[in-house]
Structure formats: C-alpha cells, structure tokens
Amino acid sequence: MVGGTMTLFLLICAAISLFWTPGSAYEIVIANRFLPPSADHWLGTDQFGRDIASMLMTGTQNSIVVAVVAVSIGLFIGVSLGLLAAARRGWTEEIIMRLSDFSFAFPAILSAIMLTAILGPGGVNSILAIGLYNIPVFARLTRGSANAIWTREYVMAARASGKGRLRITFEHILPNILSIIIVQATILFAIAILAEAALSYLGLGTQPPEPSWGRMLNEAQTLMFLDPMQAIYPGLAIAIAVFGLNLLGDGLRDVLDPRLSRKR
Amino acid sequence: MTLLSVQDLTVTLATNDGPARAVRDLSFTLEKGETLGIVGESGCGKSMAALALMGLLPSMSKTTGRINLDGKNLLEKTETEMCRIRGNRMAMIFQEPMTSLNPVHTIGHQIMEPLRLHKGLSDDDAHKETIRLLDRVGIPNPKARIDNYPHQLSGGQRQRVMIAIALSCKPHILIADEPTTALDVTIQDQILDLIQTLVREDGMALILISHDLGVISENTEKILVMYGGAAVETGRTDRIFEELVHPYTQGLFAAMPRLGRARSKRLVTIPGTVPDLISLPAGCTFTDRCPLATDICRETPPPVIEVKGQHFVACHHVEEARARKTEELFS
C-alpha cells in the first residue's frame, strides 16, 4: 500500500513536470545562485541559480523513462528466452543458460562502461547497458519458475489432451509465473533507477542540460563544503523512488503469492 | 501411578480466518508398556495432539487442559525443563523419513546428538552406542553407515535411523506419527515390526498415530478414534473391532476397501467432507454427515457413554447406532 502510494506520487510528479514546474530546471540565472528555500524556490537553487525542486521533478521523468525502457528490454527478451529454454530443454536450454551465466560477469555498470567507451556517454547507452543486464536476470528467473511449472501434473494433463508446447506455454506456464515476473520487474525497476543514477553520477549517463538525479549529486558533491543540503535532495529523491518500488514489490509478492491465494 | 494422563486437552490455533480448534477436550491415559493407537482422517487433530504432548506446537497456538507425565503437568513446565524431557523421557518419530533428517549432517552425528545432550556421553562412548543402535534398528554394516548422509539411504533405512534417534535415550513414551504412511507396504511391515519388537524389549509405552485402521488394529492394545478434533470412540482394540459403535467409526470401517471382501458389494460412503475446524457446530462434530443426527446433536456436545467394559462412545444416539449397525447405517 505504502509502496504503491509512493510509486504513484512519483509518477504524478513526472506527469506534472511535463507541463509545469515551480521554477525552471534549465534556465541559468547566476544572480539567483544558492538561494535558500522560499515560496518561489521550494528547495532553493543550485550554483547556476536553477530551481532544485523543478530539476528534481524533471529528473523523475528521466529516471522513469530510462527504467521503463531498460526493464522492458530485459522483460521481453529475457522472459521469451526463459520460456523458450523451459519449453525446449536440451541444448537450447543449455545455450541460453550458459550465455546468461556468462553475462552475469558483466554487471550493468561494467557493461555501461564498455558501451560508453565505444559510443560515448549518453542516456541511450545507459538504457542499453541496464537493459542488457536485465535480460539474463529475467531469463534465469523465467526458466527456473517455468521448469517448476512444467513438472506439474496439470501440464502433463494438458499434454495428454494433445496441446502443443507453444500452447501450453501461453495457456499454463505464463499465467502461473506471471506474478513472479511482475514482482521481479518491480524490483529491477528500482535497480534500474539506482543504476541510471550511478551512471549519471559518473558522467556516463544522461548528459547536460537534461536534469538527472545522479548528475545533480555529482555537481552537489563538489559543493559539499559550501552547501551540503544540495547533496541531500537528489539522493532523497532516489531513495524514495527505490524504497517505494521495493515496498511495492514486497506488497505485490504478498498479494500474488500462489501459496497464499490458494488458501482463500 | 499412571505414566501419562491427559485431561481435557484443547489446542486452539490462530489462523487468518479465526481460531481453529484443532483438538477439543481430549482425555486418555497411558500405562507403562501400553500401546495406544490414535486413528482418524486428515485434519482430525491427531498430529496436533501428538505435538501438544511434546510441547512442539507452533507459537501461534494455545494449549489448555492437563498433560500429566508421572503426575506432573507438562503444560506448566518451562521450555528448559521441556527440553530435558523431549528426546529423553518422550521421543517422537515423524511421517516423512525423506525430510525429517538434516541433509547436511551424517546420520551418526544426528543419532549422537541426544546421547550427548541427555546422557552426557563422551564422543567415543556416543560413537560406540550409535553403532549399537544402528545395528539394533537393522541397518546393515553400521560401522560404515554411521558416516553416511541421509540422501545416501533409502526411505525405509532413514525411518530406521529416525527410530534409532528416538530410542537412543530409552524414552518411557514413544510417539509415532504416521511412521509408515510414506513407505511401501512391505517396508511398512518391517518398520512396524521393528517398532513392536523394540517397544516390547524396552518396556516403552507407544502412541501410534495413523489414518489406517489396519495398521492401528494390528499394532495397538487401545484405540482412540478422533473426528473433528474430538475423541468419538475409545476402548480396547479387540473390543472396538468386535463392535464398532460410533456412526463415524462404522462408516470409516465400511468405506475402507479390504482384501478378500466380496467384490460385488459396493463400498459404503460417508456423505460430505470433514468439517472446517474454524466453524465447528456447538454439539457433535459429525452432525452434518451422520445419518442418525437430530437437533440435539447440533446443539449439545454428546455425552460419553460406556458401552461395555472400558469401551466409550461419544454419541447422543448410542443405542440406535448399535441397533442399526446390522442394517448398514449408511446405505
């Protein structure tokens, strides 16, 4: 519940910032640098006189877009591969699983470092890097849970009814593992936000002038001795987003857990 | 003095849907060397009663009544005192030999544990005693087997190891909860035989819990039939099988396919299903499925009536149940 509300709040922030922000997240007004929080500037301004609250709100968009796209890449490719591995078994499964084992050696940031080394830093690259990292995560989870469902007697019954593997996959396997995948997607969504922030912080992700939480932290860090509060807000925004999503994941797990729903 | 005397034992489990009365007002006694069978279908409270005796019920449960072991009420003992009784004075064997042993320790280690704990044996003595125990429960080549892990043993052998653990400290009471349900019929035969022999040799009292009337009938002197958390019929085994009185016992017996019984004869079925422990009727728990049930059964708990020498039945309509027995109560 709490997680859901927090996530909803985040989405609303992002949506509003599309049309309206309390100040400007882009406009540089040197005269207004380091203003304390006020009615005009809710959280004050940064060293370029940009409105921090507006930057945070606009940064929400950025985080959400990166996370949504990255998770979707992982979700579609990973789940398909996992389902395929479970349905075909044999060498198909072996290849898919070895590949995913192998890609575990390259966590998001490592692959992002390589990608940015090739293509240069940028938002698209960080999406790609995080998305690539998500593929094996989903593939493994899907294959593991799907294999468990394949051994169930109701799948055997479906096979005895003459249903093919494809049909069983969509009619029996997928519905029964969907809740697990949704929960995992929520958690990976949180991880993607974290990874995006880290990449932006390193200067490998979203590029200026597009506001992003990670880069705001990077800029704030150089001013740590001057204005520590600037380092607090963006971090807090990330933490709230991730915290909300994690809670949402836990909540969904409780609601969707088949062991619990069976009892009812 | 009576070895074990249970009076009005009631176990209430807290569930999401409300309190479930898993055991209701259960009373029985057990003398030294006596064998008692508790029989009933799943959810009748037989396992809960056994766990209550051992003080091993889950934490969200409440136990009331008295469990007197040598005249001392176990329900009033502290956890530390209970630890000294469990595995020492009272031991238990469980249903699933596959999962009841810790997979990461050798069987020798697991048998030695209670020996060290309760008897204070040294490693050397415990090791020797363990080999003796393994030999006694019929594990071939115990010297080599002692270092085996549970996954290297078959189901029947694991159950033998469980028996060795239970017997290690020569308990006064052995509780066996469905010890052979997970085993094949020929292995069941061996295990029950082993339990019988060991119990007789050591003069232990045995509480054997099973859903199988055959197992209970062949291995016990006294029977307690449970339904919906309460005892419906108790007495000496031979007496009870001579005359099944309670409608539930009659139904259970008639519903069971038995070897050598005429094939043309249909099995008798008890209509309906076992009651929900959360919303039990105020009176007799068998009311909804009983062909003899009247209004009084629903409202008032049935009286316990002595049919004949130490054979008790909890039913409002004992005479009718006895009379209609010959004409097939459930047909």
Added chain:
Amino acid sequence: MSVFIAKRVLTLIATLIGASMVIFLVMEILPGDPALVILGVDASESAVQTLTKELGLDRPPLERYISWITGLLQGELGNSYAYKVPVWELVQGALLITLPLAIMSIILSIVLALVIGLYAAANHNKAGDVTLMGISQLGISIPNFWLAILLIILFAIELRWLPAGGFPGWDEGILKCLTALLLPSLALATVVGAILARITRSSVLEVFREDYVRTARAKGLSQRATLWRHVLRNALIPVLTVTGIQFAALLTGTVVVENVFHIPGLGSLVLKAINNRDTIVVENVVLLLATMVITVNFLVDILYAVIDPRLKAHDI
C-alpha cells in the same frame, strides 16, 4: 564429486575465455584510432602508420587477440596509450587498493547480514525484527554513492573524525590506509549487507519450518541450539548464492564509490582511461573486474559442495 569440480573448472575457463573475447570484440568495434590518440590530432599520416605498426595494430584481429591473451598470462599487458607506461603498473597500483576495499566491504556486509538477519529471525515478528527489517528495506533503497556523500558530510565535514577522501598509499602505514578505506567500505557494505540480512532472515525462517528442525526439537534441543546446529548451515546456502551475485554489484559499486572518495583504484583508473580513449587500459581493467566476478562465483559454487553433501553432478 570429481565430475562436479571438473565441470565447474571447465565452466570457469570457458567463461573467462568468453569474457575476454567479448571485451576484445567490443573494443575492436570501438571507433577512434589509438595511434591518433597517442600522437594527437595533428600527427602526420606516416607517423600514425608507423605507430600503428609499432603497436602491432595492423595485424589481423585473431592474431592480436591471441597475443593479448598470451601476454596476459605472462603478466605483459602492453603500454598505456595515454601515459606511455606499462598497463600492468597502473593496474597493479589500483588493484592493491580496490581489492582490499572489496574484501573489507564484503566481510563487513556478511558480518552485518548475519548479525541482523539472525537477530531478526530469532525475534520473528517482534518489535526488533520489524524495526530491523524496516531499516534494511531503507538500506537497500539508498544509492551507495549518495550514502558515501552523506558519510563524508557527517564524519568528515561535520564531525571531522575521518578523512573526506583520497588514499595515502600503502607506504604510509596500513592503519592509515584502512582508515581511508573505512568510509567507502561502510558505504558499500550497508547496501549489500541490508540485502544479505533480508535473505538471511527469510532463509533462516524458511529452514525453521523444515521437518528436520522439528526432529531436532523433538530430541530436546533448545531453540538456540537448533538454530546453531541445524538451521544455520542449511540456511546459508541461499545466502551464499546471493553473496555471489552481490559481489558483482559490490565490485561495480566500488567503481562508483572510489570516485566519490577520489581513491585511485580500478574504478578511477577505468574512468580516466575512458576519458583519455586509453582503450588498452579499459579492456584490461574490465577483464580484470569480470575475472574477479567469475572467480568469486566459482568459489561460491565450490563452497556449496562443502556445505551441502547432497550436491552431486546431476544437481547442477
């Protein structure tokens, strides 16, 4: 058992070769001519060609891959394009900082996880458990580099107990160095420790429901003795798995956190190398990091076999 170890070793080698090939291929597609980078944009055509030849970059890719790998095995990593010094020198110095940092963090997080996880499991659903799990949920949500900044603000700027960053070098004495690594490893361990603590707790609770725990209790073992003798070892198996996975996260975490503290470890090295287009350093450092991840997961697999005697070839 022999099959198990053999299989694992083979997988380890195969994964390492695969990883090196991927890195090589990726670097191969990389736009930008190293020779150009070294000589600067205004270098003459012929000078670039000479240097390309000198660096051996005109040879076919397969040959260069093989010579890279054989060089690696002999500790010969070539020269940095940007600094003109052997890559190994750069990597060695950085590794001597990153490795202790990673080890310190993982030890710290495991200790944190076991203490919190076991305490929470032992007090299941009581106030202590609920509070700790709430805190750990927060711990998971905090980005480690933000935590690092917060730690600097608190301990270095406000309290002035610890240095805000930098690394004195091992010549300055071990104690000083460890103090410098304390805040970074704390920042890293909090997040990983919080995750592991939650896994530990749920895993312990899960094992507590097993039949063999009931057997142990029926033997007369107290709750505490059961926890130590029967639950812990079984509960460690999932914790170990997650520790293996989290090590990768922790290692990449060090890349980020090193930058917060301006510690000249592998993370700082690789970022500088990216900015300098010093590809030879990037590829070697990335391979090194990947190797560390792969090795740790290999060790985790071997540890399984130690903890769980059931493990046989067919369980993999």
Added chain:
Amino acid sequence: MTEEALPIPVLEVRDLVRHYRLPRESLFAEPGHVYALNGVSFEIQKGKSFGIVGESGCGKSTLARNVMALENTDSGSVKILGKEVVGLNFDQLRPHRRHFQMVFQDPYGSLDPHHTVGRIVAEPLAALGSISKAEKQRRVAEVLQSVGLKEHDVEKYPHEFSGGQRQRIAIARALITHPELIVADEPVSALDVSVQAQVLNLLKDLQEEFGVTYMFISHDLAVVEYLCDEVAVMYLGEIVEKGCTEDLFRTPAHPYTKILLDAVPKPGAGIRRDRIKLKGNVTGQTEQRIGCAFQDRCPMVEDICRKAKPPLDPVGDTHLAACHFSARLLEKA
C-alpha cells in the same frame, strides 16, 4: 474366421522397454541407467478394469506415461484401439488422443489454479478440432453432472473445492471426449478413506454407464481388488504375475504377490500374526541382473533363480506367473 469377429483389445502393450540414462557420477565411470521398464506386455479388453500394482520404483508410473505417449519409448509397441502410438509425433497423435485420457494422483497439482473448472474440463476437447461454444458448454455441463458436480461449478476455481471434489473434476476432464480408455495413476491414494470410497464408487458407476475401460495403477492392493477385473503385479520393471483378480488374490502364484498380500495390515485381525517377511529394500533399479528380478529378496530363492530368468508362463486358465516354483506355491494354497 473373419477379422471383425475378433474383438480388438482397447489397449495392447507389447515388450515395452524404457531405460533412463543417469548423469555421470564420476569422470571415469560409465553413466548408469535406470531400468524402469524391461519388456512389459499385456492387453485390456473393452469395458474391463485392469489393475497394475507394485511398490514405488517398480515402473508403474513410467508405464502409464508411456501408454499415454507422454514420453519417448525405447522399444516395444502400444496399440490403442488397434492403432500403434509408439513412434508417432505429437501432432500425429493429437486427433487420436480423444480415445485415451488420464487421471492423475495429486488432486491439487493436476488442476491449473488459474483456470476455471469449465476451462479445465473442456481442455481435452482441443483434440477434437474446432467445435462450437454452445456444444462445448453442453458437453461440460453434461460431464460435470455425471461426476456429481453442479452445472454452476464451471465458473469456480479449483481452490474452492475439496480434494475429493477436485478428483471428480479431474475425472470429468478425462471423460469429456468419451474416451474408450482411461489411464488412472493412483487416483485415490491422496484421498482420505471416506472420500476415497466416494471416488471409487464413482469410477465403478461411470464404467457401468459409459462402458469405459480402465488401466488402474495403485500401490493399494485392496483398492485394486475392489475395482479391477484383472490385475498385473509389477516388480523392477517387469510383470511378475498376471491374472483375473479372484485367482490372483486367492491363490497367488508368485512369492512376491504372496508377500505383498500378507504385508497389508487388516483391520480387526488382532495383534499381528507371523508371516513371511521380505528381506532388504527394493534395490537394483539401476542394474540389470541375470536370472529372476526378485532373487535378492525372495524367501524361496534357489540356484536356478540366479541363472535362468523365469518366463511369464500360464499357471491357470488366465493366470500367468514368472516364477520357477509357481506350481509349488499353488499346491500349498
């Protein structure tokens, strides 16, 4: 004599063999095999119940899966209504599947928790090709009624039913294509005695009503005796004795059958009697031995048992046993 005059058996199994490969235990050893089925033959006539009994690991469930063509068979033949099913691929089999259906052991695991009862029961209709929605609904309602469930149960989900009712749903699913053969793998062993009786009686009634043929697998001898016309006893992937129920249970001609029968606890028989005890555990599923499969545990074992494999030979009109000493056993009885 014309072909039509001979009734085609509903199920005819010949020399069915199924061995599973085990993963290697060590680098230097050959991988082992599980010899699950070692040449099993039998046939079932229309409208009859054929029981298969044996202890765990005797290959009875493997047999069921092979008859149902749910896994690859190593060799041998399975003919259903005279049509060979071994070697057919999944698509070729599909239209034929309406003739043989299966009921599983676990009433909880055999019904997809995410599907409604209506959808579960209608599942096998997929084999029939396209049929109208109305026709589908009519058949679901009809079959639910015949297993004693209500028409409005179609909208419910499996978790709203008790174990016994779930098994009725599973039986309804098997019945919906009006199959000639139903393979039931331990259909009542997960149920309580009082509910088990309901399901057993239902199976009997359905056979009378629809003339369906059962291949009924169970470890419970009493259940098999109650339901089946003919029985085969399996041990280590082989049939060791086969015959009509009365013969086999009254005068067992194989020591294993006799021991099995003796081991069943009987209610009301008093404290246990003395009887022949079986030594050792079921072993050797992973080794192929010379001679009789039962030699390690047999109380009557002699030299010949270790040398020659006893064939499954007739010992009576319809009674077969694979033992060198069947005659001796029958004499004693």
